[in-house]
Each structure stands twice: as C-alpha cells, then as structure tokens.
Amino acid sequence: MMQVLGLILILLCVQAFKLVYISDPKALCLDGTPSSFYKAEGYGTGAKKYILHFQGGSRIGGQSYDQLLKSALTRSKTVLGSSKNLNQQMFYHGWFERTKIANEYYYNWNMIHLNYCDGTLHQGYKSDPVEYNGEKLYFRGDQIVKSWLSDLSDELSKAELVIVSGCSAGGIAAYFWVDYIRSQLPASVVVYGVPDSGIFIDMPAIDGTDNQKQSLNLLLELVNTEVTHPNRECVNNNQQQKWKCYYAQYLLEYIKTPLFIVQSLYDYYSLSQMFKVDCSDNYNLTYCSQEQLDFSQTLYSKTLDVLMKRKQNFLETGGFAPSCLEHCFLLTPRYDSSDWEVPGLSGNTLENTLQKWLNSNQKYDDNFYIDSVEWPDNDKCSNSEMSNYQIQIQIIFIIIFSVIFN
Structure with a gap:
C-alpha cells in the first residue's frame, strides 16, 4: 500500500506545474509583489511545442475612479492581485493534464500558465504606483506580459x-496579444491563437444600463495613458473609440494570426454578471421570463454573427461554439467531455475538433463547429446535476493536491 502511495506521489510531482517568478523587477502585481507563471516542461514529441495560457478572473471595475481603485485594493489582497500566497506547485485539468491517458494530444507539451495579478486584462501600464487608502497599487499588465515573453524568448524562438x-479575461488577453507574440518570434515558428470565452458582446444589460462600457473607459483612463493596446492597427483605426479594441467583436477584424475560437453562444458569465439575466444563475434558462429569453436569444444571435463574420473574412478560422450556458472550457472537464458536443450527438468534443483543426493546415472546410440550434435543443449541451457534480469533485481533488504540494 505504501509503495502504491509513493508511486502516486511521484507521478503527481512529475505532473505538477512549478511556480516561476518573472525576472523583471518592474513587472509587479497590484500589491507590488513579483508577477509569476506556472510551467510544466515539455518532452519527447512535445519538447518544442508550447501553449501560452493567460489566466482569467474578471477585472477591476466601478462606475467612478474611487470605485475602480477600491476594487483594485480589494483584489490586491487576493491571488488575483498578489503573489504572496501562491502554491509552489499547481495541477490543471483538461488541456493542461500531464498524462497521455487524460490528454492524448498535448500531455508532453511545454505548458505555461501566466498568473493574472494586474487586474486590468493583462494590459495597461502606469510607471508610478497609485496611492489609495494609504497603500500603493501597481498597474503593470503590459510590463508583466512583455517581461514574461522576454524570460521565455530563448526557448520560444527555437519552438516549432x-x-x-x-x-x-485571459481569453480577451489572448485576442489582445496573439499578433504581438507572432511578431516577436521568428517566421519559422508556427503561431496559432485559441482564445476561450473571450467574446463579450457590446450591448446594454437587460435593464438598459451600460455599466461595463463606462467602467472600461474609466479603466483605460487609469492605465492606458502611457502605453497603447497591443494591437496597434486596431488602435490606429479607432482613435476616437479606442474602447472598441477591448471587445473581441471589433478586434477580430485586425487579428491576422489563425484562430480557433472557443465560445459558448450563451455565455454564462455575460448573461448572469454583465447583462443581469439573473434567471440564468443555474446554467439554464428554464425559469426565465419571456423578456429574459428574448434577451438571451439576442446574445446568441450577436455572438453567432461575430463568429460568422470572422469566418467569412478569415477562412482558416476554426471554432467550437455550443449552444450551452457555460463559460470557459479548455482547462475544465468540459474540454474532452461527451456532454459538450457540436452538433449534439455528433461525437465532436472540443478536444477532437481542436486537434483536427491543428492538423488540417487550416483547410477551409470542416473546421468550424458552431451550433445551428438554439438552447435547449442541443442534446449534448449538458448542464445536468451529475455533470456539475463530477466537475466539483475533480476540482476538489485538484485543490487537495495543490495544498499537499504547497
């Protein structure tokens, strides 16, 4: 028994992602602690293949400058604004599993997870800290990303x-930075973007308010006076409406790197948090009023339009977009689950559709898996109690292992 437990512990250590601090002393989290990332080394056939993943976690917000800074101060006391209490090792699910049985195609790749601690969508920069309630707040998202890439530059320049x-928020960052990263690497390195749940539609909430855009503009005033958006072309073409470059629906026009877009057509976070459709809190629309159903359908239609426009303008675009109320897929059990297929009952999971796209040399046909049915007519759009229960159990095990190896 002890031998078995010892073997399990060894395997877990092999699978663990190790914490690495970014070397640049100016690349600071909100509270002034060093920024960081988790890394698992690739080997064998994956030795020269990399996944760079931006962590998500919303952003600081508020309808006034004071509220924005209060939000930043609160966040600076958490792992989304500080590196003080990070585990030395981490484990991830889905696309970042480190065993072949759990992740057949990518288990031995270099996997790098940039910890999100700037609070401003992995972008923006202020050279001087902002003092609020007697404490200093550092806004260094742009510096963090560029320093992260600098630390990895030698190995990334030799990547396949x-x-x-x-x-x-990490999906938004992937849209922001993918062309910049492409520009920093040799032409011999193939670069793709796989943003997950980063499309947030520009429209008012169900009560008619547009707090998200007001908050975004305040954020841009706070942290984007010394730097510009990573996608310069978008900024140059939207000088009077720079906020547009922070919405993927507008930014997609300027991204040249091939993309495989992962996106729920009824994004749960958008509906429940941004658009105040509170009936969606249980991941379905069963108890919604007709007004709420109509609003949800508007979100579906607008999201679908964004995806189809990208496909029309960039034919190599791939995608996986189920008619589910969900948010984030890649690092969750939804990545390879048969409970999320497009179309329903087709066997097309995110895992195998992404792999097919990556191996297709971006052929124009049969690489765009977008649900043609509305909720709840996809038979494999499962938000069942059993599925959610299984997810919760797996998350609990990940947390336990993380604590053990802290």
Missing part, C-alpha cells in the same frame, strides 16, 4: 509551434 490561449 506556439499556441496563445486564455480563458475569460
């Missing part, structure tokens, strides 16, 4: 393939 990814 680099995939730029991220979920939620």
Whole structure:
C-alpha cells in the first residue's frame, strides 16, 4: 500500500506545474509583489511545442475612479492581485493534464500558465504606483506580459509551434496579444491563437444600463495613458473609440494570426454578471421570463454573427461554439467531455475538433463547429446535476493536491 502511495506521489510531482517568478523587477502585481507563471516542461514529441495560457478572473471595475481603485485594493489582497500566497506547485485539468491517458494530444507539451495579478486584462501600464487608502497599487499588465515573453524568448524562438490561449479575461488577453507574440518570434515558428470565452458582446444589460462600457473607459483612463493596446492597427483605426479594441467583436477584424475560437453562444458569465439575466444563475434558462429569453436569444444571435463574420473574412478560422450556458472550457472537464458536443450527438468534443483543426493546415472546410440550434435543443449541451457534480469533485481533488504540494 505504501509503495502504491509513493508511486502516486511521484507521478503527481512529475505532473505538477512549478511556480516561476518573472525576472523583471518592474513587472509587479497590484500589491507590488513579483508577477509569476506556472510551467510544466515539455518532452519527447512535445519538447518544442508550447501553449501560452493567460489566466482569467474578471477585472477591476466601478462606475467612478474611487470605485475602480477600491476594487483594485480589494483584489490586491487576493491571488488575483498578489503573489504572496501562491502554491509552489499547481495541477490543471483538461488541456493542461500531464498524462497521455487524460490528454492524448498535448500531455508532453511545454505548458505555461501566466498568473493574472494586474487586474486590468493583462494590459495597461502606469510607471508610478497609485496611492489609495494609504497603500500603493501597481498597474503593470503590459510590463508583466512583455517581461514574461522576454524570460521565455530563448526557448520560444527555437519552438516549432506556439499556441496563445486564455480563458475569460485571459481569453480577451489572448485576442489582445496573439499578433504581438507572432511578431516577436521568428517566421519559422508556427503561431496559432485559441482564445476561450473571450467574446463579450457590446450591448446594454437587460435593464438598459451600460455599466461595463463606462467602467472600461474609466479603466483605460487609469492605465492606458502611457502605453497603447497591443494591437496597434486596431488602435490606429479607432482613435476616437479606442474602447472598441477591448471587445473581441471589433478586434477580430485586425487579428491576422489563425484562430480557433472557443465560445459558448450563451455565455454564462455575460448573461448572469454583465447583462443581469439573473434567471440564468443555474446554467439554464428554464425559469426565465419571456423578456429574459428574448434577451438571451439576442446574445446568441450577436455572438453567432461575430463568429460568422470572422469566418467569412478569415477562412482558416476554426471554432467550437455550443449552444450551452457555460463559460470557459479548455482547462475544465468540459474540454474532452461527451456532454459538450457540436452538433449534439455528433461525437465532436472540443478536444477532437481542436486537434483536427491543428492538423488540417487550416483547410477551409470542416473546421468550424458552431451550433445551428438554439438552447435547449442541443442534446449534448449538458448542464445536468451529475455533470456539475463530477466537475466539483475533480476540482476538489485538484485543490487537495495543490495544498499537499504547497
């Protein structure tokens, strides 16, 4: 029994991602602690293949400058604004599993997870800290990303393939940075983008308010006076409306790197948090009013339009977009689960559709898996109690292992 437990512990150590601090002393989290990333070394056939993943976690917000700074101060006391309490090792699910049985295609790649501690969508920069309530706040998202890439530059320049990814706020960051990363690497390195749940539609909430855009403009005033958006072309073409470059629906026009877009057509975070459709809190629309159903359908239609426009303008674009109320797929059990297929009952999971796209040399046909049915008509759009229970159990095990190896 002890031998078995010892073997399990050894295997877990092999699978663990190790914490690495970014070397640049100016690349600081909100509270002034060093920024960091987790890394698992690639080997064998994956030795020269990389996944760069931006962590998600919303952003600082507020309807006034004071509220924005209060939000930043609160966040600076958490792992999304500080590196003080990070585990020395981490474990991830889905696309970042480190065993072949759990992740057949990518288990031995170099996997690098940029910890999100700037609070401003992995972008923006202020050279001087901002003092609020007697404490200093550092806004260094731009510096963090560029320093992270600098620390990795030697090995990335020798890579065969680099995939730029991220979920939620990290998905937005993947849209922001993918062309910049492409520009920093030799032409011999193949670069793709796989943003996950980074499309947040520009429209008012169900109550008619547009707090998200107001908050975004305040954020840009705070942290984007010394640097510009990573996608210069978007900024140059939207001088009077720079906020547009922070919405993927507008930014997609300027991204030249091939993309495989992962996106729910009924994004759960958008509906429940941004657009105040509170009936969606249980990941379905069963108890919604007709007004809420109509609003949700508007989100579906607008998201679908964004995806189809990108495909029309850039034919190599691939995608996986189920008609589910969900948010984030790649680093969750949803990545390879048969409970999320497009179309329903087709066997097309995110895992195998992404792999097919990566191996297709971006052929124009049969690489765009977008649900043609509305909620709840996809038979494999599962938000069942059992599926959610299984996910919760797996998350608990990940947390336990993380604590053990802290």
